[in-house]
Amino acid sequence: MAHTFGELVVGGVLFAPFVTYLLAALILIVVLRPLLHVVGFAKMFSHASVAELSLYVTILSLLVLLF
Amino acid sequence: MVAIVSEQPFTVANIPLSSWSFAIRVWLAMILALLVSFWLQLEAPASAAVTVGILAEPTRGQALDKAGFRLLATVVSVIASIAITGLFSQTRDLILAAFAVWIGICVFAANLFDGYRAYAAVLSGYTVAIIATQQIDTPQHVFESGMARGAAIAVGILSMAVVNTLMFAPDRYPRLVAQLAVIRRRVRQYASATSHDELGSSTIFLTLLREIVALRPEIASVTLESSSGSVKSVAARSAAVGLVAELQVARILKSGPVDVDRVACDQARAAPERADDSDLTAQRLPELVAGQNCVRDVASEALAWAGRDLLRRDEEVREDLLALRSAQWPLRAWRAPLYRSYRTAAESGVRASLWLAIASIFYVWAGWPATSVSLSLVALIIGLGATTPNPRGFTVSTLIGAPIAALLTGLLEFIILNGADAFPLLALAMAPFTVGAALLMKSQNPLWSSLGRVNLLFIPVILAPSNPQTYNPQSFLFTSFFLVAAAALLLAAQTLIPPVSDDARRMRLLAEAHGELQGPAHQNGEASQEATFRDASRIGQFLAAGGAQDSRALAEMLSCFDQSTMIRLCDAKLMPFTDGPLAPLADEARTAIVNRDTSSLRTIAYRLSEMARQKASIEADVAACLALTSKILDRGSGIALSQEAT
Numbered sequence: 001m002a003h004t005f006g007e008l009v010v011g012g013v014l015f016a017p018f019v020t021y022l023l024a025a026l027i028l029i030v031v032l033r034p035l036l037h038v039v040g041f042a043k044m045f046s047h048a049s050v051a052e053l054s055l056y057v058t059i060l061s062l063l064v065l066l067f
Numbered sequence: 068m069v070a071i072v073s074e075q076p077f078t079v080a081n082i083p084l085s086s087w088s089f090a091i092r093v094w095l096a097m098i099l100a101l102l103v104s105f106w107l108q109l110e111a112p113a114s115a116a117v118t119v120g121i122l123a124e125p126t127r128g129q130a131l132d133k134a135g136f137r138l139l140a141t142v143v144s145v146i147a148s149i150a151i152t153g154l155f156s157q158t159r160d161l162i163l164a165a166f167a168v169w170i171g172i173c174v175f176a177a178n179l180f181d182g183y184r185a186y187a188a189v190l191s192g193y194t195v196a197i198i199a200t201q202q203i204d205t206p207q208h209v210f211e212s213g214m215a216r217g218a219a220i221a222v223g224i225l226s227m228a229v230v231n232t233l234m235f236a237p238d239r240y241p242r243l244v245a246q247l248a249v250i251r252r253r254v255r256q257y258a259s260a261t262s263h264d265e266l267g268s269s270t271i272f273l274t275l276l277r278e279i280v281a282l283r284p285e286i287a288s289v290t291l292e293s294s295s296g297s298v299k300s301v302a303a304r305s306a307a308v309g310l311v312a313e314l315q316v317a318r319i320l321k322s323g324p325v326d327v328d329r330v331a332c333d334q335a336r337a338a339p340e341r342a343d344d345s346d347l348t349a350q351r352l353p354e355l356v357a358g359q360n361c362v363r364d365v366a367s368e369a370l371a372w373a374g375r376d377l378l379r380r381d382e383e384v385r386e387d388l389l390a391l392r393s394a395q396w397p398l399r400a401w402r403a404p405l406y407r408s409y410r411t412a413a414e415s416g417v418r419a420s421l422w423l424a425i426a427s428i429f430y431v432w433a434g435w436p437a438t439s440v441s442l443s444l445v446a447l448i449i450g451l452g453a454t455t456p457n458p459r460g461f462t463v464s465t466l467i468g469a470p471i472a473a474l475l476t477g478l479l480e481f482i483i484l485n486g487a488d489a490f491p492l493l494a495l496a497m498a499p500f501t502v503g504a505a506l507l508m509k510s511q512n513p514l515w516s517s518l519g520r521v522n523l524l525f526i527p528v529i530l531a532p533s534n535p536q537t538y539n540p541q542s543f544l545f546t547s548f549f550l551v552a553a554a555a556l557l558l559a560a561q562t563l564i565p566p567v568s569d570d571a572r573r574m575r576l577l578a579e580a581h582g583e584l585q586g587p588a589h590q591n592g593e594a595s596q597e598a599t600f601r602d603a604s605r606i607g608q609f610l611a612a613g614g615a616q617d618s619r620a621l622a623e624m625l626s627c628f629d630q631s632t633m634i635r636l637c638d639a640k641l642m643p644f645t646d647g648p649l650a651p652l653a654d655e656a657r658t659a660i661v662n663r664d665t666s667s668l669r670t671i672a673y674r675l676s677e678m679a680r681q682k683a684s685i686e687a688d689v690a691a692c693l694a695l696t697s698k699i700l701d702r703g704s705g706i707a708l709s710q711e712a713t
Contacts, residue, residue, distance in 0.1 A: 036294035042394070048293045049127060053232045 018064075025060040082506060085125075085237070090505035092234050093123045097501055097527070098494045100226035105490065105534040109222065110215035112534065116527035118223025123505060123523060126239040127231045128292035129183075134224040135291070136187035141220055144194035145213035152199050152206045162203065163427040167420045169195055170446055174453045175416030179407045182284025189450035196446030200439045238292045239285055240299055244391055247306050250279060251384055254310060258317035258377055269625070272318055273610065279310050280600075280607035283403050295394040302394075306387035308401035311603045312596045313380040315632050319695060320373045322702075368676065369698075372691030402597050406605035411575050414567050419449050422560040429556060441549035445557050456611050458566045459558070464514070466554040468521030473547035475500055475522065476529040480543060488535055500526055525550065572612040576605055577620055580627040584634075595635040602628050626703040633696040634660055640689045649678075649686070656693060663704065668697040 005017035029052075036042070036052075045051040077084045097119040104112035118137065124130040147169060155162040173192030177185040198216060202208045230236075257271050286307060290300040383399070390397040426445040430438040448465050452458035483496045504526065507519025529546050580602075593601070606614075606624060614621050637660060644653035652671060659667040675690035 033294045033297070037298055037394070042293040042295045047235060049232045049235075049238070052294060053229070 021063045028059050029056055086509040090502040092230055093505040094501040096227045096230040100223045103222050109219050111219045113531040114216050114219035115223040118220045119227050120523040122227045127236040128239045128288040131291040132288040133183045136183045140187040140190035141217050144191045148195045148199035148209050152209045156206055167423040170423045171416040171420030174419035175412045177453045178412030178415045185454045189453050193446040193450035196443040200443045203439050240289050254314050276603050277607055279307050280604050299394055301400050302391035302397040304403045305397040305401045308403050308596050308600045309384040311600045316377045369691040369694040404601040406601050421564050425560040426556050441553045444553035448557050459561045462558045464517045468518045469550045469554050472522045472525035476526050569612040576609045584627050584631055595639050599632050629699045630703045633699045637692050637696050640692050663700055665697040665701050668693050
C-alpha cells in the first residue's frame with residue numbers, strides 16, 4: 001500500500017509534505033538539545049557537528065518512515 | 068637563553084590555509100545552492116547564491132546565527148511588503164513614502180542592536196524594497212515573489228549549513244575560550260603592574276574594555292554550534308561581564324592608592340594645623356592624633372577592600388571560565404546588556420528615510436524605465452551601510468566595488484561562459500571569481516576586505532544565474548548601470564544630508580552618560596555587574612566613534628563610568644542596612660551621594676569604620692566603599708571643573 005502524506009496548507013498555499021517533516025525534525029532537535037547536553041553528546045564525538053547533522057537526518061528519515 | 072617560537076600558520080601562495088578552506092567552502096556552498104535551486108526549479112535561484120555570499124562567515128556558529136536572523140527578517144519583510152502594498156495600492160507616491168518610513172524604522176532598530184540582530188533589522192528594510200518595490204506595477208505578485216525569495220533563501224541557508232558541517236568549518240568556541248583566558252591574564256597583569264604612567268595605563272584599560280565588549284555578539288553565535296552551545300554561551304557571557312567588573316576594580320585600585328592616602332593624610336595633617344590656628348589646648352592633641360590614625364585606617368582599609376574585591380571578582384571569572392571549558396552552567400548567569408542611544412538611532416533612521424525619499428524623487432522625476440530595480444539597490448546599500456560604523460564610507464566602497472564587480476561579471480558571462488548551458492561549466496567558471504572574492508574578504512586590509520565582500524555579493528546579483536541562462540547583454544548592462552547609479556545617487560544624497568557625524572555621536576553619548584549619572588542608581592532591576600557592562604558597551608561605542616582622539620571627552624566619559632560604578636556599588640552595599648539600627652546613617656550616606664557631598668561621605672565612612680568591630684565586617688566594607696566613592700566623586704568634579712575652566 002502506498003504511503004500517504006498529509007498536506008500542509010497555509011493561507012491557501014500548498015507546501016510540499018517534506019517541508020512539514022523538515023520542520024518537525026528541527027523542532028524535535030531543538031527540544032532534544034538540553035537532553036543531548038545532559039548526556040554529553042557533544043563530548044562523545046571528535047566531530048560533534050557531523051554527529052548532530054547525522055542525528056537530524058536520522059530523525060528526519062524516521063519521521064518520513066513512521067508518519 | 069629562552070627561545071620564543073611563534074606558531075606560523077601553513078600557507079599556500081602566501082595565503083593561510085584557513086582562508087583557502089573558507090573560500091572553497093563558500094564556492095562549494097554557492098554551487099550546491101544553485102544546483103538545488105535549478106533542480107527544484109525555483110523562480111529566484113540567484114537569491115540562493117546571494118544568500119551564500121551573505122552567509123560567508125568564518126565560523127559555523129556565526130553562519131548559522133546569521134542564517135536564522137536572515138530567515139526571520141525575510142518573514143517579517145514579506146509581511147511588511149504585503150501590508151504596505153495592500154494599504155497603498157495604486158498610489159505610487161504614498162507607497163514610496165511608506166517605503167521610506169519603513170526603511171527609517173528598520174535603520175532605527177538596527178542602531179539599537181549589534182551583530183546579526185542589526186543585520187536582521189536592515190534586511191527587513193531592504194527586502195521590502197526588493198520584494199514590493201520591484202513589483203510596484205504588479206502588486207498581485209508580491210506574495211509569490213516573497214515566497215520565491217523565501218524558498219531560495221532557505222535553500223541557500225541549508226547549502227551553507229551542510230557544506231560548513233561536512234567540511235569541518237571551524238567553531239568559534241575554542242578560540243573564544245582562549246581569548247577570554249588571555250584577556251583575564253592581561254587584566255591581572257594590568258592590576259598588578261606598578262607603573263604610574265597614567266596615559267599608558269589608561270590605554271591598556273581601554274584596549275581591554277573594547278576587546279571584551281566586542282566579544283558580545285560572537286558569544287551569542289556559540290549557542291548554535293552544538294547541543295551544549297547555549298550553556299557555553301551563558302558561561303562565556305558571565306565571564307565577559309565578570310571581566311569588565313574585574314577590570315573596573317583594577318582601575319580603581321590602580322588610580323586609588325596614592326590619592327586616597329593623600330586625601331587621608333591631607334585631612335589628618337590639617338587637623339593639628341587647625342588645632343595650632345585655633346590655639347586649642349594641649350589636652351585635645353591626643354584626640355586629634357587618634358583621629359589622624361582613624362583617617363589613615365579608613366584610607367588603607369579602602370585599598371585593602373578594593374584589593375579583596377579584585378581577588379573575589381577574579382575568582383568568579385576563573386569559575387566562569389572553568390564552567391565554559393567544561394560546558395557546565397556557571398554559578399551566576401549574568402546578562403550582557405547593550406547600551407542603546409535612542410536619539411542617535413532616531414536621527415540615523417530619519418536620515419535613512421530622507422536618503423530613500425531623495426532617491427525616489429529623483430527616479431520619479433527622471434522617468435527612466437525599470438528604475439524600481441535601482442531604487443531597491445539604493446535601499447540595499449542604505450541598509451548594509453547602517454550596520455557599519457561609517458555609512459558614507461560603505462557607499463564609497465560600493466561605488467568603487469560595483470564597477471569592478473560589473474566588469475568581472477561581464478568577463479564571466481560573455482567571455483568565459485559565453486552561451487554555455489552545462490552546469491559543470493558554470494560551477495568551474497564561477498570558481499575563480501567566488502574563491503578570489505572570498506580570499507580578498509579574509510584580507511587584513513579593510514579596503515581589500517570590503518571590496519571582497521562587495522564582489523562576493525554583487526557578482527551573483529549581476530550575473531543572476533538562471534536555468535536556462537539568458538545571456539542578455541541588455542539586461543546585464545541595465546543591472547550594472549542601475550547598480551552604479553544607485554551607489555552614486557546615494558552618495559549624492561548622503562553628501563546633501565550627511566550621516567550622523569562621529570562628533571555628534573560622541574557628544575550625545577557623553578551627554579547621556581552625564582544624564583544617567585544624575586538619575587536613579589538602579590534601573591530595570593539590573594545587577595551592578597550587568598549595569599557596568601552596559602556602561603562599558605557605551606564606552607565601546609564612544610571609542611568606535613573616534614573617541615580615542617578626543618582625550619578630554621574620553622576623560623569625562625571614563626570619569627562618568629567610574630562614578631556610576633561606585634555609586635551602584637555603594638547602593639548595593641547600603642541595602643542590608645535599610646531596616647537595621649544603622650538605617651539613619653545609610654540614609655545619610657545615600658543623601659550625600661545624591662548631593663555629591665564628598666566630605667559628608669568621608670565623615671560617614673569614618674563613623675562607620677569606628678563602629679566596625681573587626682576589619683572584615685560589613686560595616687568596614689561599606690566604610691571602605693564610601694571612602695573610595697568620595698575620592699572618585701571628588702576626582703569627577705575636578706575633571707568637570709577643569710572642563711568648565713577651559
